[in-house]
Amino acid sequence: MCPDEGQEINVYGADYGRRDSMTCAYKRPQSQIQNTDCYSPAPKVAQSCNGKNSCVIRASNSEFGDSCGGTYKYLEVAYVCQFALMLLRTRPLTCCVTVSTERALTCDDVGNVQRLSCGSGVVVVTEALYGRAESLSCSEGRPHGQVIQTQCSQAGAKKLVKTRCDGKSECELNMDLFRTSDPCYGTYKYLDTNYTCFPAHQTVACEQSLAFLRCDEGQEINVYGADYGRRDSMTCAYKRPQSQIQNTDCYSPAPKVAQSCNGKNSCVIRASNSEFGDSCGGTYKYLEVAYVCQYPFNFIQIALMLLRTISTERALTCDDVGNVQRLSCGSGVVVVTEALYGRAESLSCSEGRPHGQVIQTQCSQAGAKKLVKTRCDGKSECELNMDLFRTSDPCYGTYKYLDTNYTCFPAHQTVACEQSLAFLRCDEGQEINVYGADYGRRDSMTCAYKRPQSQIQNTDCYSPAPKVAQSCNGKNSCVIRASNSEFGDSCGGTYKYLEVAYVCQYPFNFIQN
Template identity: 25%
Template sequence: MAIKQLILFCCIAVTVYASSQYSVGKVTKCEGQQIDIRCGNQEINILYARYGSPSYGDCGASHYFPSNCEAANSLAVVRQKCQGKKNCWVKAHNDVFGDPCVGVRKSLTIHYTCVDYEIVGACEGKQIDIRCGSGKTINILYAIYGANFGSLCTNSFDPWNAACYARNSFQVTRNKCQGKQNCWVKAHNDVFNRVCRGRPQHALDVHYRCVRGQLAFACENKQVDIRCPSGTTINILSAFYGRNNQQGCRNPIQQTRFGLIIRSPCSATNALQVAKNACNGKHNCWIKARDNVFNIPCQNGPKKHLEVEFECRKH
């Protein structure tokens, strides 16, 4: 579903229509100006931030400046002001970031996405803590432990190290957190398979949702089986069939400067209705995760999955 994002470039407001999970907002402002980020009903996820000498052509720069003119706290400052919020603003000023290069006019550049799930991260040696409110449980969508993905701990990114991540990242995190109200996971080589030898900085990046029902999951061509105890019947709360940021079916993933994404996202518009028709009011039911069951718009490509959120209601 297309959403409207407002991205402010220097002195012009530009409206962009894009997919909420896969578009990256990029905005640059000159020293003394302010960046405003708005995500509507979604939350801001900061991917990259740099306050320092401008790139060639930005803010009137007619030549290249030394690349080491950059505030080391750029990412930390912007994340503190914006991460997880619906709206935020950051001023491009030495009072906010300090002055990394005296006498040089600077600029602030921020890359971000608007997301409809929660994001937590931790640098190597630290831990993530996930807490869902009363009556809700954790659903892990994505987890990667590797070489500082998405510039989580610093602004550095090594394209030659793009494949450097622990293949057991998702399964380890899911085993520790899935279906629980609270959990914690340490970003450490003792927990995950060490894969980036010689690299000084690893990071753990986790995406999740807090859900109020139980979850049933099946990869394409399998089926979900839902059963409720005696004296209760099934009530479907939500359903998804397609491809999104959920891991678990060995979906091919693509490394970008902005982290790992699932290629070719798509979803069936009738998933909720199909699930309700098959299960609502019954003690047990099953649904096949197949294209001929849903009106799926992407017939070919990486494997899809079916996820159903439900509750068991008393008569």
């Protein structure tokens, strides 16, 4: 659905099937999610929805066919909401954009990982210190002699962090990277990084493909960062042998992209060893580029037009055994507005059902909305297995469904790996309002850099962390440690992380004025 009256749906692409083992996988048996080469285009979505203001379509084999029997599938749709041409001629565009400022601080224990991430846009490192600049950070349980030296910094630390992280949407740094030299022997050190999340285009070109960078008329390319190599096993991996994608510590900066493309309106560059060198023979590589399109300075002085939208979404899932409902936001975080488990009308999830199972339309389970909000608010994505709601039956004999309405709300998102500090901060005069916070682990990729498999394989280990809201709401800035001593150890032996989603808002009396 589109949020504004007068807007129309335009579907960019839709697939039905399965192409990874993590999506719509909550509590599904392994046999139903292991086939990740099972998907096909779903043009019926565009045929049914293009030109409408809202549209409902069922993700089912009867709608899109069953290309791989026994696999639990999902429907992926990418679409935009746009005004009709006539309306665009008369409707003004107004808005503003925010460049968020973030900070990550990680104590220098063996194996600790610092994670920089941007919910939207890319990382631009402004400051990084490995050493010690004050005596309070990472001082818990340390003797006085290990924290008294506050003029300690490793030369080149900022350059190392910038080289590895600038231009990425996310980046992880193991403390082992900085132990090549000791700037102050006997002092307990930390890595303190300040960075901004800057709006940018991101493009990936697999080896021997072309990367196309292009801007609107009158704009110029400015490359933030580019790397060539491989840093994960999923990108550009389709039907490649395992031996070609297993080396994920194989990448290096590609300054040639900026040299070739900066200042141009469009640019084409080939992702190849002949262009960027072969730093790890036998590995199938890819080129990652982050860039912005900007007007020359004199144009910016005349006009700046940007748009920010809060989208409204709906998910409806029939109550069959093992079915999974997925809420997701391309940017921003989920804020659940309504959720009903039961039945409010007779049409939804009625296909093939006897009349007696759909006639009762005043059926709702108490507490369903609270359960969905508890698990999903503040997340960029969230999955709910229908088994969660079968603890009680609000209307015996009625075939039920889970109907959830939610918004994707712009928010700051920060992740702090275990034994790191999470920094929440707002502009002067604004206050923090935490939407949601969890501590634990719900995937095997976050805060995983060089951690042993045994510490990251339990991905059903997380719980709400209300202490973040209790400590930070109403403040202009806030620091909280991601640790078992703060949030408890719900799954011993698992290396955890703290996820926080929050907004910066002016106090009510400020808004009145």
